[in-house]
Amino acid sequence: MPTNKIAIIGAMECEISSIKQELKDLKEIVYADLQIYTGNIKDNFIILSRSGVGKVNAALNTQYIIDTFKPNMVINIGVAGGVDKCLNIGDIVIGTNLVQHDFDITPLGYAKGCMCIGKDKSKPTKYYCDNNLIEKFQNILEENVPKNKIHQGVIASGDQFIADRDVKKEINESFDALAVEMEGCAIAQVATRNKIPFIVIRAISDLADGDMSNAHAEFEKYSQVSSQAIKLFVDTI
Numbered sequence: 001m002p003t004n005k006i007a008i009i010g011a012m013e014c015e016i017s018s019i020k021q022e023l024k025d026l027k028e029i030v031y032a033d034l035q036i037y038t039g040n041i042k043d044n045f046i047i048l049s050r051s052g053v054g055k056v057n058a059a060l061n062t063q064y065i066i067d068t069f070k071p072n073m074v075i076n077i078g079v080a081g082g083v084d085k086c087l088n089i090g091d092i093v094i095g096t097n098l099v100q101h102d103f104d105i106t107p108l109g110y111a112k113g114c115m116c117i118g119k120d121k122s123k124p125t126k127y128y129c130d131n132n133l134i135e136k137f138q139n140i141l142e143e144n145v146p147k148n149k150i151h152q153g154v155i156a157s158g159d160q161f162i163a164d165r166d167v168k169k170e171i172n173e174s175f176d177a178l179a180v181e182m183e184g185c186a187i188a189q190v191a192t193r194n195k196i197p198f199i200v201i202r203a204i205s206d207l208a209d210g211d212m213s214n215a216h217a218e219f220e221k222y223s224q225v226s227s228q229a230i231k232l233f234v235d236t237i
């Protein structure tokens with residue numbers, strides 16, 4: 001029996017392709033347009049998936065993988081836009097908690113991002129990454145990447161590609177967010193509901209400010225940064 005069953009989810013092919021190359025006994029499953037691969041790395045059974053972009057794709061994918069494979073952890077990888085001043089392109093963000101910046105029932109008296117869960121209407125709903133996984137990734141990355149390129153903090157997800165300085169500023173200030181992307185919080189929400197530890201690891205591919213002249217090449221390039229972090233992690237657990 002493998003030691004761990006690890007679900008690794010990325011939205012785009014470039015975010016998962018280099019991990020796919022590492023899988024031994026590779027098998028492929030296509031379900032409801034989800035592309036899923038299984039295989040082994042060392043003693044670990046890996047369920048690797050390209051979910052497609054956005055929160056609904058990510059949620060559908062996560063629940064399918066949990067129901068079908070019963071992983072003992074879920075990892076979301078890929079690129080993100082940096083919205084905090086401390087970030088540079090190529091940095092890595094280890095999510096500590098995830099919010100949905102586009103969840104908006106403010107006309108009913110709720111704070112932006114508050115999802116009607118619990119009694120407190122005044123704060124966004126946060127989904128917390130697993131502390132053990134945060135610590136493991138921090139330690140592994142510190143051994144391989146300059147420390148000033150590794151950050152921990154809030155990642156904000158939404159069904160929007162952020163490419164505007166004012167929107168970026170608002171998300172940074174309202175949620176104290178370091179980075180924006182389009183799937184992490186959906187995966188976090190589903191994993192939390194299923195009581196499965198999760199983590200989100202993202203490499204910064206842009207600064208969410210509209211300069212997208214070289215976007216596809218940048219996605220390819222910086223996807224490799226988060227894939228590399230996952231390979232190091234899977235190799236060492």
Ligand code: ADE
Pocket residue numbers: 079080081082160161162163180181182205206207208209
């Ligand atoms: N993924 C990478 N960059 C992003 C951005 N600026 N907004 C949303 N998702 C992203």
